Amino acid sequence: MFFTIFMAATGLIWTVQVVKHISFLTTSRQTFLTTLKFSALFIPSATQLVMPFAFVIAIAQTFSTMNQDSELVIVNAIDSPCRAIWRPVLLLGIMLSILSFITANFITPHARLHMRKMIAAANSTLINMLIQEGSFHEVSKNIYLEIGERRPNSSIGRLVLIDQSHPDFDLFYCAVSGMLTSNKNGHVLVMNNGEVQRRDNKNGRVSIIKFDSYTFDLSEFTPANQMVIIYPKDRFLTYLFKPDLDDPYYQQHPMRYTTELHRRLTEWFYPLVFSLVALVASSNAHPYRERRISVLVSAILLSLFIYWLGYFFAERAVNNLAYLPCLYLIPFGISALLIYMLFTNRHVGFPVRCLNAVFKITAGILSYRGHIENTQ
Template identity: 30%
Template sequence: MSLLERYIFRRTLIFSLAALGALVLIVWIVQALQRVDIVRTSASAAGNMFWIAMMLIPDLAAGVVPFAVVIGAVQALNSLNADSERAVIAASGARNFVVVKPILALGFAGALLVLVISHVVGPIAQGAFYNGLRAVNADAITLFLTPGRFEEVQKKLVLSVGNVRGSTISDLFISDQRDPAVDLNYFAKEAQIAERDGQKYLLLFDGQLHRRAVANGAASVIQFQTYAFDLATLQPSDDGDWIRTSERSTSELFLPDPNDKLYQSKPAAYAKELAQRFSDWLYPLAFAMWALVVAGQPRTNRQGSGPAMALGLAGAITLKALGFVVLALIDTDIRWQAAAYVVPLASIASNAAFIWLNTNLAESRPILAVGGSFQSIGQSLASRFGGRTASRGAA
């Protein structure tokens, strides 16, 4: 890269890293707050929860890297225009490639980062995250319990609670159908998580146990004052059927075990995960090129930078949403797997055409018409509410 190209790349990288850090932090806080109740149990619970939540960061980063690229690229290009540097570059006779090359370099860097996360770091972090959730103990059990909802914490094992206060649970219901010979339903007015002799138990108080034999339908009801439910029974008994596709390595997805229960029941899940891992890296490149389309042209200081950022984010969100829809369709028909690659590749091809033709999309008539409409609506609202404020002040 030339000196000028390195300067543009450095500015773009700084803006992108700032956007990436902010986006990851916001999404991570939202995810962590969904399980904040566990922190109230003990200091060790808070430490465990922090470690489990940290394992979300690689997957969250892979999801927001494309948006960080488009935000950083558009912001850098807007700043070049605001400082009249972009106009000077154009007036000096420099080719557009001087601006295009550093933005594309950022897109390729983002693509490489997503590739490493998708195929190496992501599966390891996802495995650590879900293994932390599966390590059922006095601290982690509340991760599965949301008041007022029926949560399937394990296949054919459903729990529901009225309220959770630390390690104390009120209005507990447990439906246990894991034994093919008998169905068990527990009702308890109160329950408490306790540890005795190194074992974790859920102590049920003042409740009933409803037992029904599957073979003949014979039912019995047992009234109890105290009953101990062993939390160790919540841990998976099989050796791999409970591992999600996001935790499996790419080689395992390519060559799945024919005896794998998950592969036998949901083969489309493997195709979907593979399509996502091998298509996600294309989005940072597509978004970088989209930033060049909407903000790469030189502008005067009188032309605002807001439309370029709005158009950049709108296009990025639309493309990513379309990609999510296509991935969801793979669950119903595996033939949609090819479309997962077509969506970002089509965006890259169309953006490349716009860049090659030196098209100023932000100044096109449809975009200007939409922007003018919003501006008219804003002025109308401002005059209406501003008039009311002025009349009230005069009164």
């Protein structure tokens, strides 16, 4: 069950990330293997996020099924200690925490660095500087380019180039088709079957010249030796311990590196924390009819709340390092509390009556909103 939930959630997040970068994938003329490689670089960061939540859902659902089949009742009725069912869950939680630490500090930074370099390399060519079809893009100051169609053979259909860089006159280039290409001197735009209009800004006169082919030099407008910005999330753990003092981004945002370091040292612990949450919420036998819904919901909601607390204080610590102790207090302090609850045979959960009340209130609000909208 864990692997099913894990793969489904990872696939969903991976799809969202690929769609987010679909412009790069479709406009950079990448090969299929390059596109596949770029897409695969999102997987480590997705697995790191999904892993603890998939684990807590799988554990809670497994214990709910065991309770439904009266297996937990039998375990509690005999002399077998509850630690017998704790052990495999905690061992798996420890293994996933170690895997999360390795992924967050070694695999994910390597993938993110490689992805940054691929994007920077693609953006160094003009065709990836252009925005989507049907809108103008400022290539340089007072120079705008709009394309009507991108064709599979890398040619361009229906393009307009506006050059307003001269104070005395403006130039308007229109062409039926064109091609972005490169030579030893840089990037050039070859326009075919079009015209150039020259408008004098002093007297408003317009002169038109038609052409079969016209070449416009764009090399001065493309970024040369563009520096790749590497963020704290892209760095390895060793770099975060001792960042380069000459790093321009570190000089501007030193607290981001400090916060990222402490976040890396604490966030890997969440799979084990969530395993404790699942044990406290669902490892005890209970009347199935009374707590069928609340076990799984309680584990998920509590896990989300704990993760949100960590995220909240991490964001606050970027601007105020006084919040850094909270990054350690949340996972380790809550773990100590959950261990105490396990050994004292306590559990957490939302009673079904509370959940039903929440559902009824939500349904009432939605019904009221629908009634208001219908009367307007």
